Amino acid sequence: IAGITQAPTSQILAAGRRMTLRCTQDMRHNAMYWYRQDLGLGLRLIHYSNTAGTTGKGEVPDGYSVSRANTDDFPLTLASAVPSQTSVYFCASSEQGEPYNEQFFGPGTRLTVL
């Protein structure tokens, strides 16, 4: 593993289903983030974690949950998917949970909810 990995690469999901997007980093970064990217809206922060064991809500947290049991993993769960959650999801990490630290992004997960 080098950097940040995300799985799956893409997924088509029926509305109402539960889905977990996985994110793993091997850089020992303290902070991790989940963004969604939609055309014309740019990147929007869903949830973040400044360190293992802590999480916080971003700009668009409704319908999503996260956990940070350890430094490396930061899964994002959609409890009951809706079509408006169709998007490209990026996981990112930074050395510290300060915005001045460069954020490194994973390759993204393209999610379609039908």
Added chain:
Amino acid sequence: QKEVEQNSGPLSVPEGAIASLNCTYSDRVSQSFFWYRQYSGKSPELIMSIYSNGDKEDGRFTAQLNKASQYVSLLIRDSQPSDSATYLCAGVDSNYQLIWGAGTKLIIKP
């Protein structure tokens, strides 16, 4: 007004010319800014950060911050076809999180 605003483009620039990308921001965004580049289908990567009023140069890239006018720009000198990408501007909001513009698509024509 969006907190961080960019013209979506596309901005078309001939190879070898200077590409100028602009970003404006609201009062809710502090005066620390970042430019990320995102190739089509790929993830964003950091190009430049700027915290102080004025210019900051790094190779062919120059970031400019004008606090009085609330805009930040990115100049790319000697533009190359490999510079064709979407450029994302991000600033820090009052919650100490990055707020992103929607991005400007840049096309460098050979």
